[in-house]
Amino acid sequence: MPDYDIAIIGSGLGGLVCGAVLGMHGYKVGIFEKNRQIGGCLQTYARDKTIIDTGVHYIGGLGPGQNLNAIFKYIGILDKLKLKQMDADGFDVIGFGDDRKTYKLAQGYDNFIKQLLVDFPDEEEALDKYCDKVKEVCTKFPLYNLRTGDYTEKEDVLHIDTSTYLSSITANKRLQQVLAGNNLLYAGVADKTPFYIHALTTNSFIESAWKCVDGGSQIAKLLGRKIHSLGGEIHRNAKVTRLAGSNAIEYILLEDGRKVTAKHFISNLHPAQTMEMTESGLLRNVYRTRLQNIENTVGTFLLNIVLKKDTFPYLNYNYYHHETDNAWDGVNYTNDNWPLTYALFANAISKSEQYTDSLTIMTYMRYEDVAKWKDTFNTDSQPHGRGDDYEAFKKEKAERLLDIVEKRFPNIRFCIRSYYVATPLSYRDYQGSADGSMYGILKDYRNSFNTFIAPCTRVPNLFLTGQNLNLHGILGVTISALITCGEIIDIGALMKSLSPELRSFPSGNSQGAGDVT
């Protein structure tokens, strides 16, 4: 008898959602997580008695009748989440350079158009066209609409380039950039990021945008509790080093030498990492090489600020800033002009409605900027400093970022009690990725099929899940987890139990059968 029906490697959101859903379907689940804390990017940490998020600052699609709402309700965690809906008239606010004028992205499509018309009164036609296109593209993704469907549905929208499309709907350059203004959300690259990535992400926030009150790790905790209540087990500090077998995976090997057997194995890791660890003649070298060579999204430099008590107001919106007039420039920074963009998130706390106790300021950073320290490793369970020069590097970058932020928030330095920095090395060490990429595999509209990773592999009992599959983010990863579960359970039946929760959206049908995509 194998130890588990399903062994899951990694307890990121993808692994946890798979564990909960498969547990609900009667499978005995074991999850193996290398870190002390579960959740991957959902992890939080505390400094000066303040909770700091590492990878979830706001979530879309959680309103009644919306996709993530239906899935979290089905899993049984929705009513336990502490959530705060963001400003209806502007969940994201976009600013450029020294221009004091800012632009609001609002919730609800009618309101989204209405708010932008205040700043762009002549652009109603372009805004209508944009919203219709976003909604149309979203209908082509069956699982996003909680239905099964055919892969061919989306074929005709995969090859649209976001920046080109936005330029095509209006000659107003500012509006083009405002619509792309929150592209840090998907690490957008001009002339590369497919419009479907922009549409699926943006749509979920236009539908509704939410903050987790007191941190995003509550999602991981609730999923963990659910898994335990179903008889599943989560093993922390349990790093998997090898997946072994010939015609099928027979066991996973843990760093401490234990072997764990299961009928099915799901890896929540980057597919390239999974393949590096997998011994099986069934995996062709061409597949392994393809995964190794696939480009990842850029990494991040995250400045987490603990604030002096009651000094900085709670902002019920995120502020996205671009130093130039081009919202796509940020990712192309040089050492001299870094940072060219940032997002500022005020964390929602139960202690106060009026003030926040911490801010997260996020910008880009490439792995090569920290490659000098690549041979170091540092996590809370294996703490090793990276050296004084690394600390000096972080400080210099943090102060440079604050110089830019200060132009928009002049009081910010006065409000700081302490700050803590994460670089691509932090994400590499905590997530187990090779380069600390923010959102995993970079999608390219020219080569969409090559950047789609299937949940099944040539090894019949090895499946993949997580942000590298279809879409990153809380919504994207949750949906990707359902796709993975669909390799083991009847996804049609699962969708049928979810779809009654869904308000007809945006014009997708809720029937249909065939491939799950």
Ligand SMILES: Cc1cc2nc3c(=O)[nH]c(=O)nc-3n(C[C@H](O)[C@H](O)[C@H](O)COP(=O)(O)OP(=O)(O)OC[C@H]3O[C@@H](n4cnc5c(N)ncnc54)[C@H](O)[C@@H]3O)c2cc1C
């Ligand atoms: C800075 C940042 C900000 C973000 N902000 C938002 C946001 O505001 N809203 C939003 O929706 N999304 C946001 N995201 C994206 C979102 O957090 C991620 O897409 C999502 O959480 C990724 O989940 P995952 O399951 O793919 O994997 P991960 O979170 O990467 O988890 C992988 C897990 O596998 C474990 N692991 C790795 N190797 C091994 C091994 N050998 N053995 C055992 N375990 C292993 C890791 O420790 C980790 O727990 C953000 C991401 C980042 C980086």
